[in-house]
Amino acid sequence: xxxxxxxxxxxxxxxxxxxxxxxxxxxxxxxxxxxxxxxxxxxxxxxxxxxxxxxxxxxxxxxxxxxxxxxxxxxxxxxxxxxxxxxxxxxxxxxxxxxxxxxxxxxxxxxxxxxxxxxxxxxxxxxxxxxxxxxxxxxxxxxxxxxxxxxxxxxxxxxxxxxxxxxxxxxxxxxxxxxxxxxxxxxxxxxxxxxxxxxxxxxxxxxxxxxxxxxxxxxxxxxxxxxxxx
Amino acid sequence: xxxxxxxxxxxxxxxxxxxxxxxxxxxxxxxxxxxxxxxxxxxxxxxxxxxxxxxxxxxxxxxxxxxxxxxxxxxxxxxxxxxxxxxxxxxxxxxxxxxxxxxxxxxxxxxxxxxxxxxxxxxxxxxxxxxxxxxxxxxxxxxxxxxxxxxxxxxxxxxxxxxxxxxxxxxxxxxxxxxxxxxxxxxxxxxxxxxxxxxxxxxxxxxxxxxxxxxxxxxxxxxxxxxxxxxxxxxxxxxxxxxxxxxxxxxxxxxxxxxxxxxxxxxxxxxxxxxxxxxxxxxxxxxxxxxxxxxxxxxxxxxxxxxxxxxxx
Numbered sequence: 231x232x233x234x235x236x237x238x239x240x241x242x243x244x245x246x247x248x249x250x251x252x253x254x255x256x257x258x259x260x261x262x263x264x265x266x267x268x269x270x271x272x273x274x275x276x277x278x279x280x281x282x283x284x285x286x287x288x289x290x291x292x293x294x295x296x297x298x299x300x301x302x303x304x305x306x307x308x309x310x311x312x313x314x315x316x317x318x319x320x321x322x323x324x325x326x327x328x329x330x331x332x333x334x335x336x337x338x339x340x341x342x343x344x345x346x347x348x349x350x351x352x353x354x355x356x357x358x359x360x361x362x363x364x365x366x367x368x369x370x371x372x373x374x375x376x377x378x379x380x381x382x383x384x385x386x387x388x389x390x391x392x393x394x395x396x397x398x399x400x401x402x403x404x405x406x407x408x409x410x411x412x413x414x415x416x417x418x419x420x421x422x423x424x425x426x427x428x429x430x431x432x433x434x435x436x437x438x439x440x441x442x443x444x445x446x447x448x449x450x451x452x453x454x455x456x457x458x459x460x
Numbered sequence: 461x462x463x464x465x466x467x468x469x470x471x472x473x474x475x476x477x478x479x480x481x482x483x484x485x486x487x488x489x490x491x492x493x494x495x496x497x498x499x500x501x502x503x504x505x506x507x508x509x510x511x512x513x514x515x516x517x518x519x520x521x522x523x524x525x526x527x528x529x530x531x532x533x534x535x536x537x538x539x540x541x542x543x544x545x546x547x548x549x550x551x552x553x554x555x556x557x558x559x560x561x562x563x564x565x566x567x568x569x570x571x572x573x574x575x576x577x578x579x580x581x582x583x584x585x586x587x588x589x590x591x592x593x594x595x596x597x598x599x600x601x602x603x604x605x606x607x608x609x610x611x612x613x614x615x616x617x618x619x620x621x622x623x624x625x626x627x628x629x630x631x632x633x634x635x636x637x638x639x640x641x642x643x644x645x646x647x648x649x650x651x652x653x654x655x656x657x658x659x660x661x662x663x664x665x666x667x668x669x670x671x672x673x674x675x676x677x678x679x680x681x682x683x684x685x686x687x688x689x690x691x692x693x694x695x696x697x698x699x700x701x702x703x704x705x706x707x708x709x710x711x712x713x714x715x716x717x718x719x720x721x722x723x724x725x726x727x728x729x730x731x732x733x734x735x736x737x738x739x740x741x742x743x744x745x746x747x748x749x750x751x752x753x754x755x756x757x758x759x760x761x762x763x764x765x766x767x768x769x770x771x772x773x
């Protein structure tokens with residue numbers, strides 16, 4: 231009895247924290263904090279997936295949680311932190327179109343808009359269980375907040391954080407509304423890892439030719455003559 | 461007005477006057493300890509006030525009547541506000557009318573008085589600080605209104621007494637909305653009391669000071685009154701946060717044991733909040749003036765988010 235009441239309240243708290251972390255991704259200038267926030271956001275999704283999985287006795291959701299934990303909580307943040315450390319980038323101070331206050335204002339408008347739209351579409355479907363309705367609203371809002379981050383950030387590395395946040399939104403939406411098949415979730419995560427790797431390569435060498443690329447990698451201590459990639 | 465109302469008002473006002481300097485010093489002490497210094501003695505705040513009360517008041521030759529009445533008016537406004545915010549005793553019935561909009565207006569009136577005082581002495585620093593304060597207020601006021609509107613929406617009443625009573629009886633601190641609301645309320649304490657990252661209360665550097673700049677031409681007893689009013693304002697804002705998030709131990713009836721327990725617990729909870737404020741201040745750098753609205757926007761975002769969450773969940 232206690233467990234059945236505990237899971238929904240835990241999921242609710244996690245969903246709110248997911249939205250808060252989305253807001254933080256829009257406003258933070260510190261790259262290290264951005265990565266940690268993304269890590270935290272992904273961890274919250276892991277908790278949500280576990281709660282939903284245990285509650286519905288669904289093994290697929292538990293697999294999704296495990297996959298998210300390995301890739302998004304441990305793997306991808308570690309990779310981005312490594313690149314960031316090597317490139318000695320601490321801050322992302324440049325914004326285009328909107329600065330953090332404007333981005334936060336826009337995101338509140340977006341949450342309102344998504345809520346109003348979904349109120350018409352989904353409320354009748356999930357009137358018995360508002361949790362799924364909230365999850366859907368938070369998921370889509372997070373996708374759009376990630377999109378704002380992609381549009382407003384100037385540095386490639388923080389744009390990637392926006393993309394990753396968008397994917398977290400898709401995952402949240404998938405968990406509550408559509409239940410994406412495990413295979414698709416797996417493929418999406420592979421795509422994400424490729425995006426992170428490609429962006430790392432682009433961030434280092436976007437303004438250099440292929441010939442200069444090795445020297446550019448050496449400049450950031452990512453390549454050594456003795457042992458290749460260090 | 462009955463006897464109980466008088467006791468309530470008297471106890472609230474005396475208690476807030478007694479503990480406010482202590483809370484100010486706790487924050488200074490925590491910051492000093494983090495910086496590796498010993499910091500002031502825990503009763504240093506009371507010594508400072510006693511010393512200032514004994515000193516002569518000197519007025520600028522250009523000072524008008526505002527400089528003479530503002531210190532008394534500022535403290536009086538804060539004491540009237542103290543009647544609105546129950547600290548350690550929440551009676552069954554509302555003994556003193558406490559309306560959140562009146563409380564907001566009182567805060568604004570206090571700020572206006574100090575801004576006028578900064579202009580009244582006709583010094584360049586005072587004028588500059590008043591100008592800065594009013595510029596910040598123009599951005600801060602809508603955010604403060606939104607934060608209090610959220611509080612009213614979540615708790616379902618305009619009366620501060622009813623809000624505290626709801627928090628106490630339903631123990632809302634487990635609710636995600638109240639936890640979310642605690643963030644803008646905390647930011648409001650930082651902003652309204654002019655703490656880092658908005659303003660640095662310990663500096664008199666012309667480039668950064670806002671609140672201190674307005675009080676630069678104030679001395680002696682008048683300065684003590686302003687310091688006390690500022691400390692009371694901080695305690696009241698802290699009380700709003702404490703009595704909503706952690707209302708445990710607040711006295712419900714007029715009994716000596718219950719009241720003493722309520723006072724001690726409020727003192728402990730307030731000290732804990734002061735330690736958190738001290739850590740927060742130590743972990744932040746002073747923001748550039750034009751970056752300060754970003755900080756307000758965080759409070760705004762959290763408030764709006766709280767309303768959404770309250771509506772959705």
